[in-house]
Amino acid sequence: MPNFNSPRYQRWYVQQQASLLSFNNSSGTWSPSGAQLIRVDANSVTVSRNAPYSRFPVLTGTRSEVAGIRGRKLASWSIRGMPLIPSGTAGTVPDSDIILQNIFGQASTSGSGGPYSGTIRTYSFLDSGYPAFSMFGFVHGISTLTQRALWACFVSRATFNFNGLFMTVDLEGFAGYEIDSTGFSVFDSQAKAGLTTYPTEPSSPTTVGAPIAGFGNGYTCTIDAQTIELKMRALSVTVETGYVPVADVYGSPYLVAAVGDARRISINLGDALDDDSAALNDIKTKADTDNVIINASIVAGNTAGSSFQFNMNNVQPNAFNLRDNGPTVAFEMPTSYAHASAPGQVDDFTLVAC
Amino acid sequence: MGVYRYVGGAPAELLDSPFKFTRFGQTVEMPDDLAEHAIAHRVPLIPVEIWDSVSVTDAELKRHARFESHVQASPEFISKRDALWRKFVDHHEGVLEKRKPKVSDAEEPTKSTEEVG
Numbered sequence: 242m243p244n245f246n247s248p249r250y251q252r253w254y255v256q257q258q259a260s261l262l263s264f265n266n267s268s269g270t271w272s273p274s275g276a277q278l279i280r281v282d283a284n285s286v287t288v289s290r291n292a293p294y295s296r297f298p299v300l301t302g303t304r305s306e307v308a309g310i311r312g313r314k315l316a317s318w319s320i321r322g323m324p325l326i327p328s329g330t331a332g333t334v335p336d337s338d339i340i341l342q343n344i345f346g347q348a349s350t351s352g353s354g355g356p357y358s359g360t361i362r363t364y365s366f367l368d369s370g371y372p373a374f375s376m377f378g379f380v381h382g383i384s385t386l387t388q389r390a391l392w393a394c395f396v397s398r399a400t401f402n403f404n405g406l407f408m409t410v411d412l413e414g415f416a417g418y419e420i421d422s423t424g425f426s427v428f429d430s431q432a433k434a435g436l437t438t439y440p441t442e443p444s445s446p447t448t449v450g451a452p453i454a455g456f457g458n459g460y461t462c463t464i465d466a467q468t469i470e471l472k473m474r475a476l477s478v479t480v481e482t483g484y485v486p487v488a489d490v491y492g493s494p495y496l497v498a499a500v501g502d503a504r505r506i507s508i509n510l511g512d513a514l515d516d517d518s519a520a521l522n523d524i525k526t527k528a529d530t531d532n533v534i535i536n537a538s539i540v541a542g543n544t545a546g547s548s549f550q551f552n553m554n555n556v557q558p559n560a561f562n563l564r565d566n567g568p569t570v571a572f573e574m575p576t577s578y579a580h581a582s583a584p585g586q587v588d589d590f591t592l593v594a595c
Numbered sequence: 596m597g598v599y600r601y602v603g604g605a606p607a608e609l610l611d612s613p614f615k616f617t618r619f620g621q622t623v624e625m626p627d628d629l630a631e632h633a634i635a636h637r638v639p640l641i642p643v644e645i646w647d648s649v650s651v652t653d654a655e656l657k658r659h660a661r662f663e664s665h666v667q668a669s670p671e672f673i674s675k676r677d678a679l680w681r682k683f684v685d686h687h688e689g690v691l692e693k694r695k696p697k698v699s700d701a702e703e704p705t706k707s708t709e710e711v712g
Contacts, residue, residue: 334637
């Protein structure tokens with residue numbers, strides 16, 4: 242009887258790549274240094290290879306087509322509801338650091354401040370940074386089952402979700418390609434991205450930090466200097482990174498580069514309890530006024546070392562809606578975009594591990 | 596083998612090993628190479644000598660071994676904990692530096708687009 246696969250057997254790792262088109266390797270053998278286990282839910286990781294055949298619909302005298310040939314190759318991936326887990330130790334980055342670096346284009350910087358006036362790590366944007374990463378899906382302990390690996394992974398969209406059971410982030414992106422252990426020998430050298438042997442799972446992976454709830458005492462949501470965390474029910478922040486794959490050049494069927502288009506950061510107030518408070522009235526008035534900009538800051542977590550702060554600058558508040566919602570009326574201010582403070586700046590959004 | 600103290604404000608774990616870190620100040624004896632591996636992956640362990648340089652009292656340790664208790668800890672304890680965190684950050688950076696491949700045994704350069712094409 243064969244071994245049946247199960248999501249419970251999977252361990253997913255991410256590793257920053259030294260070179261865009263190669264897994265980190267030494268003479269074709271994967272170099273696992275720096276590979277980090279990430280904690281993801283069962284059924285949350287989806288990988289899709291996009292390697293369609295090109296039809297060859299020449300006239301043959303019948304209505305049946307003859308076989309075509311393989312076209313270009315790319316892959317897409319997503320992770321739904323990945324817990325955003327702080328490290329637990331202020332001044333150190335979380336396990337998801339490699340993914341966050343990709344979103345922002347560079348490593349976080351060390352500093353001091355934040356809600357606890359302590360050591361913090363701040364992620365901020367860098368236009369010229371393209372820190373691609375690899376993803377590895379190892380089937381723990383059953384090497385005969387198909388293992389998966391993706392190179393040149395980029396995040397296209399990250400949505401940070403507040404007020405759920407856990408603080409989470411939904412991720413989606415693209416990758417150069419996905420290879421697997423079962424068919425490793427038949428992939429061409431570009432697909433194998435520098436490897437000559439299929440990687441084996443790293444030993445003694447680590448996890449640091451504990452998941453935090455998506456809500457709690459000490460959690461704050463401050464918009465235009467108004468504190469509204471006790472009104473918020475549905476709240477999210479989305480980063481569209483603007484990364485675009487270049488996978489249509491003459492000399493290769495694969496991705497050869499990633500370039501950066503415009504990034505956009507938005508805050509979505511999906512459901513706030515409507516009331517006549519001065520705080521909400523301020524936000525309503527700002528949303529009604531043309532060409533207003535405001536700032537927004539959200540803190541998830543209530544302990545030093547186990548919190549994140551999301552800072553959005555120069556937000557143009559979208560027109561709001563009021564919607565009947567059972568026994569309450571919901572105030573909605575959907576998809577309001579943050580912006581740079583001036584041409585040439587990249588200060589629309591920062592994420593602080595604090 | 597070396598003796599280390601755990602200074603994290605939340606749990607950490609070395610999977611597939613007996614090492615789980617569930618208490619602030621937890622003492623652990625473990626192989627140095629494994630400790631180095633863990634520290635490189637940001638598991639906040641510090642050698643006992645560094646721990647001793649910050650005078651966390653037995654009473655403080657007893658009171659604040661549970662991470663949740665730090666929320667209501669005294670400023671004196673928080674100051675000591677933060678000092679240990681800063682020492683860990685320095686120690687972590689030192690370990691990363693030590694583990695950087697030397698020029699002589701560095702990995703082969705990864706292949707460029709042209710080479711893999």
